[in-house]
Amino acid sequence: MSLPSNDLVPLKISGVVKTYTQGAAVVRALDGIDLTVEAGEFVAIMGASGSGKSTLLHAMAGLTDVDSGSVVVEGMDLSSMRDAALTRFRRDRIGLVFQSFNLIPTLSAEANVRLPASSRQGLDGKVDRLLERLGISGRRKHKPDAMSGGEQQRFAIARALIADPAILLADEPTGSLDSVSGQELCRLLRELSEEGRTIVIVTHEPAVAMWADRVIVLKDGKRLSEFKTSGKHDPESIAVDYQHALQA
């Protein structure tokens, strides 16, 4: 499956700060993050619990307002957009996948995939190709609760990709899967990236991060360090690189 390309940078984040106030305490969940993700790149975001990974992913998707700095997706500054325009832009240009799949239980798996498609033109063929590509065509009429976690997550990925977004964002996509299904899902994400999809995932697992091209390490809301995986499909060496990055 080859993808249409354009010259726009899929994601550029500059100086992003996000604080939460809890009573008298102010938490700087993101403390001046800069990050550019190039077309076709596969980036993993790692960091300890509370380091700001999910907040960053939500900021990338325009699901969280940031206090300052900018999040620019394909040249569009999300903070400058009104709610309705942002919702449309997110549906068309940003694919989102969550740990808990978030499929609508009363709809068939295929109906879930069709939901974000704004136009019906050519949709049937597109759905067929995508489900075939993800190896879930035979399960399309099932309701989500009649499928395994791995199948549900593939449908969630199909739903995220149906509009050919600029970027696929996934928050702990293997977090609800057993390790075999988790690795199968990672292999699928790797293949999608090699087909030209731009992907950012949040994970705390070296065995997941090893499928990415580049690992960004967060600590206390700051971008502490990063390293390239150089195709090392070896969780132990990724764990070592991660520990080095934490000590940088």
Ligand SMILES: Nc1ncnc2c1ncn2[C@@H]1O[C@H](COP(=O)(O)OP(=O)(O)OP(=O)(O)O)[C@@H](O)[C@H]1O
């Ligand atoms: N809605 C919120 N209200 C108040 N504080 C929040 C909120 N969301 C996140 N935080 C705080 O912001 C910081 C970063 O949280 P975030 O969920 O982004 O971290 P994380 O790295 O994704 O953690 P985990 O790996 O545990 O999911 C934490 O200190 C967290 O308690």
